[in-house]
Amino acid sequence: MxxxxxxxxxxxxxxxxxxxxxxxxxxxxxxxxxxxxxxxxxxxxxxxxxxxxxxxxxxxxxxxxxxxxxxxxxxxxxxxxxxxxxxxxxxxxxxxxxxxxxxxxxxxxxxxxxxxxxxxxxxxxxxxxxxxxxxxxxxxxxxxxxxxxxxxxxxxxxxxxxxxxxxxxxxxxxxxxxxxxxxxxxxxxxxxxxxxxxxxxxxxxxxxxxxxxxxxxxxxxxxxxxxxxxxxxVQEEDTVSEETMRRSSGEADRDVEIAVIHLPHISNFTDFDPLEDEPDVHLRYVGRGTPLGRPDLVIVPGSKNTIEDLAYLKRSGLAERICALSREGVPVVGICGGFQILGRELNDPLHTESSIPHLEGLGLLDISTTFAREKITTQVEARACGPGHLLERARDLTVTGYEIHMGVTRTGSEVVPAFEVIKRLGEEVSLWDGAARPDGLAWGTYIHGVFDTASFRRSIINSLRQRKGLPPLDETASLSAWEQRQRDYDRLGEVVRGSLDMEKIYSLLGLPPR
The missing domain is CATH 3.40.50.300 (P-loop containing nucleotide triphosphate hydrolases)
Known part of the structure; x- marks a missing residue:
């Protein structure tokens, strides 16, 4: 063929x-x-x-x-x-x-x-x-x-x-x-x-x-x-779309407000598409010149240049504001590079990612990260096991996702694992992932796509609702991110099929339309 x-x-x-x-x-x-x-x-x-x-x-x-x-x-x-x-x-x-x-x-x-x-x-x-x-x-x-x-x-x-x-x-x-x-x-x-x-x-x-x-x-x-x-x-290729930025800059008109920090080298921001699709969530991207306000949850996302982005957070004043919100009881979550940023320090002695060899982190988690040349790329399945209001509600729920990172993170005595990885590259394992404070108001993970799983995502949002005195929504009503994408691909195909001369396109291919 x-x-x-x-x-x-x-x-x-x-x-x-x-x-x-x-x-x-x-x-x-x-x-x-x-x-x-x-x-x-x-x-x-x-x-x-x-x-x-x-x-x-x-x-x-x-x-x-x-x-x-x-x-x-x-x-x-x-x-x-x-x-x-x-x-x-x-x-x-x-x-x-x-x-x-x-x-x-x-x-x-x-x-x-x-x-x-x-x-x-x-x-x-x-x-x-x-x-x-x-x-x-x-x-x-x-x-x-x-x-x-x-x-x-x-x-x-x-x-x-x-x-x-x-x-x-x-x-x-x-x-x-x-x-x-x-x-x-x-x-x-x-x-x-x-x-x-x-x-x-x-x-x-x-x-x-x-x-x-x-x-x-x-x-x-x-x-x-x-x-x-x-x-x-349909998920964006490389940048948060202008349409998404316009939506996120509007007035918060839903029950739960989640702020994602728009880092200069933000990566894998598609992690947060499922949150934006939830009917009761207003998701905002916050960058330089954008007020952080007082959201119900702050997420620090992945980054391709983690130390440089941490330096940006400090220069812009966002680091100080995130830490202040954390002291006030606002939950803060880090994904991959964001998880590393929440720690006590970042070290890059080999200049793997940056020309900056060392920088103190936000200090919200008792962890330290050192970058190495070896890159970890793996699909994983994990179960939530962390403490505190957000993760306890999700305890034992299974999530699937993938890891892409070059840092090795060591945990201190003031944190416990946020997840247990139970499968990696299709093989059964038992490995700890991420870290969480005992109060559960700051935690992080290396798992991208952690919010794709509908039950886990809904559990986290319902915990935020409960903190505000709002009743939870049905945890079985949400579609998985994969199911939602499949629906959107069908709708995309229908719109484009109706807009293009498909008979001509099949003729260019030398194939009969079906």
């Missing part, structure tokens, strides 16, 4: 390429085809750990789920995780190979990465009917065209027709399409089979003259105008 291929590229970053790929994957999956996503190189802080312990970009995990497939590192063979200015940790086929500056990567490593990426693509093509490929940024970045391994070079390698997506919500969509086609080579221009106008708001009939003009100007068809999605969520 050699899969047919089709590729979605964009006129710029954040035009909706990853969501359109997820939508096409869902459509092909629902039509009975065996389909897989592919992005040769992804730069993102949101990542995931596969069943066998490989790390890959979260966007390709979303696309895999939309395809009805188990995520595989072949779907994202090269992952770049920014660590600082013009420097990234390079992860190849799920395993870190070191930190590289941009110049070193493009000049010295890109060719080796390209070979790995091509091998991964061929493995996917051998196992599927269709591979839907995602580009990155724009193919018109002329300074990168000779060394790029993620846009037109991939399209040529895969012999894939290209759908060029433009974001009309930000304005300038027609100009960006015309400019992109003007700046790429004639052979690559010929490979562009059509245009998708994405994130449209308004009356489509009023927009039709613009569509007619664009088609005449570029001599290519507009294959669809996709509306701005509302009423459902």
């Amino acid at each position: 050699t899969a047919k291929t089709i590729m979605v590229q964009g006129t710029a970053s954040h035009v909706g390429k990853s969501v359109l790929v997820a939508a096409l994957c869902r459509i092909f999956y629902r039509d009975g085809y065996r389909v897989a996503p592919y992005k040769s190189q992804n730069m993102a802080l949101n990542s995931f750990v596969t069943r066998d312990g490989g790390e890959m970009g979260r966007a390709q995990v979303v696309q895999a789920e939309a395809s009805g497939r188990e995520p595989s590192v072949d779907m994202n063979p090269i992952l770049l995780k920014p660590t600082g200015h013009a420097s990234s940790q390079v992860i190849v086929l799920g395993r870190p190979v070191g930190n590289k500056c941009a110049q070193e990567y493009h000049r010295e490593y890109a060719q080796e990465a390209w070979i790995k990426a091509c091998e991964a693509l061929e493995r996917l093509r051998a196992e599927n009917d269709i591979v839907v490929i995602e580009g990155a940024g724009s193919p018109a970045e002329v300074n990168l065209q000779e060394t790029e391994i993620v846009n037109m070079r991939v399209a040529r390698q895969a012999q894939a027709p290209v759908l060029l997506a433009a974001d009309i919500d930000k304005g300038g969509a027609l100009a960006s399409v015309v400019g992109t086609l003007e700046l790429i080579s004639p052979r690559d221009r010929d490979r562009v089979a059509g245009v998708i106008i994405n994130k449209f708001r308004g009356d489509l009939k009023l927009f039709q003259p613009a569509v007619d003009f664009l088609e005449a100007k570029i001599s290519k068809p507009v294959l669809g105008v996709v509306p701005y999605f509302q009423g459902f969520r």
Whole structure:
């Protein structure tokens, strides 16, 4: 089997390429085809750990789920995780190979990465009917065209027709399409089979003259105008979306308010999507210049550069404010890097993450963390065992998630474990995870996705409700995060199917629509 291929590229970053790929994957999956996503190189802080312990970009995990497939590192063979200015940790086929500056990567490593990426693509093509490929940024970045391994070079390698997506919500969509086609080579221009106008708001009939003009100007068809999605969520690739930030900045109009600290190097913020979806929760992202207020719970999230983000908290005054709220009895929770930040100190003697070798933490937990070169990436299953009002209510509830961290944390005498890991990479174990104060008002864990489990998530929220004198809500009514995502993929597929010329897209693939 050699899969047919089709590729979605964009006129710029954040035009909706990853969501359109997820939508096409869902459509092909629902039509009975065996389909897989592919992005040769992804730069993102949101990542995931596969069943066998490989790390890959979260966007390709979303696309895999939309395809009805188990995520595989072949779907994202090269992952770049920014660590600082013009420097990234390079992860190849799920395993870190070191930190590289941009110049070193493009000049010295890109060719080796390209070979790995091509091998991964061929493995996917051998196992599927269709591979839907995602580009990155724009193919018109002329300074990168000779060394790029993620846009037109991939399209040529895969012999894939290209759908060029433009974001009309930000304005300038027609100009960006015309400019992109003007700046790429004639052979690559010929490979562009059509245009998708994405994130449209308004009356489509009023927009039709613009569509007619664009088609005449570029001599290519507009294959669809996709509306701005509302009423459902598809997880973001790399940044907290503008829509989420707008929602979070509104007035708290629900029973429970949860504040997530928006760190400069925030990672895996999709951990908190399930909380935002709860009907009684107002979730806010709080950064520099945003008042923290007095929420019912403060969460310090994961970070790709934990020491630098801790320094930011101290400079911005947020560290002092978090500690003051903790003294007033407001619960504070840390996830992964946030867990490390809650401790007494962070040490990085080998400069694994930062040029700062040592920094005192917030001191809310009796733990200390030292960064090491070895990276832990593993899926886990754990049960809650911590003390205090929040965790006692959830005691013995099982959660599933994954760990991605480079720090080794040692606990002191003033904390106890928050969770017991009972399964790691599919094998039964008995290991302690995280730490909690005896009063349970400060605790942390290395487990990403801990709130995905509906029973645990609802238990924590109901504990917060009870602290405010509010009755608990039904703990069996919430969907798991996976169930909610599956519903959203179906809705996404329906919207996009109704917006695109799917008959033409199947014709480009050389396959019959089903």
